[in-house]
Amino acid sequence: MEAETLSIRDRLRAGTRIDHDRLEDGLRLADPGLTLERYREVLARFYGFWAGWEPRVAAELSDETFLAPRRRLHLLRDDLHTLGLEARSLPACPPPALHGRAEAMGSLYVMEGSTLGGRVILKALDRLGLPGEGGRSYFAGYGDATGAMWRAFLQRLEAEPDASGVLRGAKATFAALADWMLRPA
Template structure:
């Protein structure tokens, strides 16, 4: 990597940092972090998260293969974890509305979106602890927040390697950055307070 040129992850972080900071201030996500959600609020949050992750997983599965970049999308699915958490809460899963996503029709765009979803696993363990007053000890009810469990480190390193390899080309990097920003914006809009 050129010492004067930041890595792709650094560029992605810089491009999306303002949106990411706004997400931390969303009322429902702030309430989760503070351990202030009740069961109904947590279930509503999970259903909204399911609408995002199910849409992302379906869109990425229908798009270009990321295997040339070392990514197995099936190993990264988190929608089933949300469904398991809802079942633990005794809530029906049923069909949920899906978030409208940006076009993810190239590998760089798909990887830009993957950066958003995989990056969200990083703070999940802390958020899972915030549910201690709501849920009994253990994984049940917090599988989504605990993410990939023992595989987390390996999957995150694979994701970072794919981002750097694909984004080494300036045109692909630009596509990746735009898709990451658009994916974060779609998530933010999905959680806006005026959305029902």
Template sequence: MSPANPIRRDGLHARLRAATDPAHRALEAGLDWQARVATRAGYRDLLARLHGFHATWEHAIGAQLSDETFLAPRRRLALLAADLDHLGLAPAAIAALPQPGAVRLDGPAAAMGALYVLEGSTLGGQLIGRHIAGLHGFSETGLAYYRAHGPRTGAMWSAFRTRLEAFGDDPDAEATLTHAAVATFAAMRAWLCAPHGVPGAG
């Protein structure tokens, strides 16, 4: 008699994607990115808000992940600054852009949960970048944030998922990671969808 087939358990990525789906959908619905990027001014405003978010969250993630070799190529704050410069925002105005308050992440698992949100956005960002390029005639300049890893996007995401799965055998770490990912989606929605002025714009 053949042994019974073992029950297959989805990997951490599949479980995390399911757990964060409501928060992810809420962010997409609230953001309405196509309307936001329809004008150059709207696109610049969205990038300015993203700059503030990344400034706070990349710092918090880096402090807890403690692996700059892994994180450095995934940081996109400088890409946002380059795009804003291309769109006419002065360096002093970029430095003065508003940011969310300080974020506390509880260890590497929480940092990976938050990074899941930021790194996952590079996938949909390829589509958004092509849409913006068609609207406003940009090539690489002005699209650094949404181009992100460019042709390496798939490979970078695969490497991230491999790192992510290392937390899948620890239920406590998975719970922490999942909670952080949901909270990051919610924080991003609250920040990007609230009204903010853009210093130096106009």
């Protein structure tokens, strides 16, 4: 099948598979040996990424109605607080270089896709002895609305006319996220 006949989602999956696998394999969040300390570290790094990324994507999209329900920085802040860390003392990651709406949509594809993986990670978190439902809201994503939010995002993504820009944004985001999340402590 020629690239022009593939959906943007299919092009993104194929074009970022290696990037996705590098990040997922490096994080190892579903590993049976995940510890509470490692989980805190991962959440702190995600917070640092989102702290720079969320405003950058908002500036490029200029569509708060669409973006507002997809903001998750506050969830990370709440989870970290529950786990005894204050977010304001954490370093922030420089956001990926994004130029225009198409690249911002590609970047958002990466982060929205993580809500689907988060549902799997939630099961692994049960082993950590987290307090009640606390400390897991980031990976809970949109709860029961996760599937509907993903489908709504994909509908908007497929309407984007610049598929090459979307792919550039997704690749830049995967690269920045992996470099930040997988760097030595």
